[in-house]
Each structure stands twice: as structure tokens, then as C-alpha cells.
Amino acid sequence: MVLFKFNDDTEISNAPISTSLLAKLQRDILTGKLKPGQKLTEQELCKEYDVSRTPIREALRQLEADGLVENILNRGSFVIGMSEQDYEDMFEMRKAYEIQAVEWAIERITEEEMDRLEETFEFMEFYTMRNDIDKMLVINSGFHQVIYEASHNRMLQKLLSSYQNFLKYKGAEAVRDENYLTTVLAEHREIFRAIKEKDVKAGKLAMEIHINRAKERRCG
């Protein structure tokens, strides 16, 4: 059973070009390789990625829907990107919805999802023992994803997933002190326990604490 796809879409092979292009452009914009205001000329992107304009334009349209790019009629696409204020705002919005997600998850979680959450948490314990921070970051994301799914709220799931996608490049520069793994594990244990025991109040509180600490750590 495959629990976690290491979903770096930039290297998906069996997908339309525009999908991997989208992921690459998202990455390049969010990491600052492509800067706000910069013109994205289709021809240059064609040469850069060695594909024709069709998939390029499709990727640009999706970036536009994400709000990372602005398209001006007959003049082309320009990078919008994310300001520090944008990140701050997104973080605040994420926090509120992560807390709400716990409540809905407790109300609606299925047995299968509960098993998956437990299994995911056990992976966290395993990687903490192994002291594997990179794996932990992936599992961390996965743990929250299970909660999103368990909320059975498509809107919430889509939104929080996209926020994760936006914020993940911030996490790369995270403070990783010696207590990172054990601290994060403890925080997730509280969340997991509350969900298992269907304790809404405790779950929301545990999530709030976790997200606030995540902000201080500048990563999940």
C-alpha cells in the first residue's frame, strides 16, 4: 500500500506537459526565481522548457487562476507572486480553517480514514526515532491531508491543500532545532488523540497550538 506520494509534480512523467510546467512555474515564482512584475514571454518559456506554446499557455491560465500571474489582453503574462503580507494573510486564513477542519473531521471521519490517520501518526513516530527530518516534513503534510479528507468538505480540502502548496517553499528554510521532531510529534499526538476520542474542544485547541508553533518555526 502506498501511503505517501512524494508529489513533486515537476517530475511527473505520465501527465500532460502543462501540469508539470504549472508545478515548475509555481515553484519558480514562489521561490523568487521569477520575480513580481517580470514579463513571462511565451516564446522564452518555449525555449526554456522546450515545448510549444499550447501547453505553456494552459499552464499560464492556471497560474492566473491561482493569482500568481496576471494576464493583460494582447500584452501577455506578468508575475504577481506572493508578498510577505500575502504570506502573513494566508497563514492567518489557514489557521482558522485548520481549526475548523478538526471539528468537521471529528464529526465526519470514517473508520478507514481513522485507520489511515493512525497509520500516518505511527509513521511520524517511526521517522522521529529515525531522526529523518525530510521524511517528517512529508508525513506532516500527509497527516494534515488526512484530516482535510476526513472533514468531507471539498472546498476546505481544496483550499487547505493549495495553501500547503503555497507555503511549502517557506518551510524549506525552517528552523530545525534539535527538539523539532519530538516537539512536532507531541503536537500531532494531541491532535490525533483528540480526533480518536472525538473531543472537538481538545482537538481545536491542539490544532491551534500546533499551527501557532508552526508559524514560529516557520514550517509545518
Place this chain on the structure above:
Amino acid sequence: MVLFKFNDDTEISNAPISTSLLAKLQRDILTGKLKPGQKLTEQELCKEYDVSRTPIREALRQLEADGLVENILNRGSFVIGMSEQDYEDMFEMRKAYEIQAVEWAIERITEEEMDRLEETFEFMEFYTMRNDIDKMLVINSGFHQVIYEASHNRMLQKLLSSYQNFLKYKGAEAVRDENYLTTVLAEHREIFRAIKEKDVKAGKLAMEIHINRAKERRCG
């Protein structure tokens, strides 16, 4: 000065075809003309709208980003649409953020935006006097838009705008009793007054009341 664009994007002329196509397809999916599970064959859409596949595909990509359509590799696009549960969930999410928006708006609103909010409210009074429900629905949307802008939170603005866009077709079948206009006006007056007086607590409360009533009315 143009206060309100009657933004039925289905009739924008000076825009790429894919933009008006997107609006039309959104409308057709949200009003149920195109049903969940239905295959959207590019050729058929070409004939339907008398354009080539290029703009069709671009519109489909954006619908995919909206979550209204699912794209399966080499098999095409399928309508996802919005279930009643989706609408319910979206409404709950919207509520949380409309309330949050008031708080941020009060903290960050500029003089220009305050003027615009006042002007918008005065239009509401005018159209209430004129008993013009259709205009009222548009102004109602505009009033909230000003608050979104005043929150100076791009993420929030984008999210709530898209929710408005999704929910607007629901409003068309709204209960429109004889008190609709005066009730809605009174609700907005409370919100407006609280923002003008920078009373966060009153503003959030007024918005919560307004949104809850809007849910009962099944429209803004």
C-alpha cells in the same frame, strides 16, 4: 464615475474568448445545464460556441483549477459541479471569512474605501426606495466587495469573490418577500455603521446576523 460593473462576463467583448467561455461554462455548470459526470468533448464545445479548440482548452484548464471540472489524461474533461453538500460547506466557510473580513476591514480601511462604502450604501437606500430588487442584488454584492478590498488581504478577497461567483446563481431563486429590501437594508446599515465607527465587535456581530439571515433567505 462608474461604481458598479454589471459583470456578466458572458458578454464581455474586449476579452479573450477563453475568458467569456469560462464564464459561460461556469454558469452552465452551476445552473445545472451541464450535469455532474457529463463529458465535455472539445469538438462539441467548438461547435456549440463556434471557436477553435485552443480557447476551449484554456477555459477547461481554468474550470479545472476552480474544481468544477476534472481532467483525466487522454480521456478528457468531466463535469464535477457543486453538490448540495458543497454549497452548504462553502456557505459555512464563507460565513467565517465574511466575519473575519469585517475585522480586517475596520483595521485597514482607507478614506477612499470608506467613501466608496458609504456611497454604495446610499445606493442601497436609493434602490430600496425604488423597490428595485435586481439592482439591489448587484449592489449587495458590491457592498461586500468593498469590504473585501478594505480588508487588504488578497487571499481573502480572491476567495470570497470566488464564493460570491459560485453562490450567485443560488440567489436567483431567492425568497423575495415584501420585506426583503428593507430587511437587507437594515442589516447593511448595521454593518456600515459599525465599520464607520470602527466598532469591531458590533461589525462582526452584524455581519454574522446578516450572513445567517442570508442563508435562510438563500440569497445575499
Place this chain on the structure above:
DNA sequence: AATCGTATAATTGTATACAAGAATACAAAG
């Protein structure tokens, strides 16, 4: 020298052409 106008080049918007994979129809085997 600065500004305006025109011609040219470059870029986007749209349509079409070609390639690759998926669905369908149908025949042959069990």
C-alpha cells in the same frame, strides 16, 4: 535635440495540422 508618425518587428490570440492514446466495432475462437 525632442517629438511625432510611420514602417517594421515581435508578441499575443486563434485556428488548424499532426501524433499518440483511448474507445468502439466487429470478427474469430472458445
Place this chain on the structure above:
DNA sequence: CTTTGTATTCTTGTATACAATTATACGATT
């Protein structure tokens, strides 16, 4: 009659070609 394999058709994915708009270069005029 059902099933399986294959050929054909259809659809999508990608590249290219053409049209329309915008940007640039350069010379003429003041």
C-alpha cells in the same frame, strides 16, 4: 452466446501556421 483480439475511428495532447494587436526603430519635422 460470450469472450478476446484487432482494426478502425474518435479524442486528446502537442506543434505549427496565420491573424490581429502591441512594441520598437528610425526618420521627418519642429
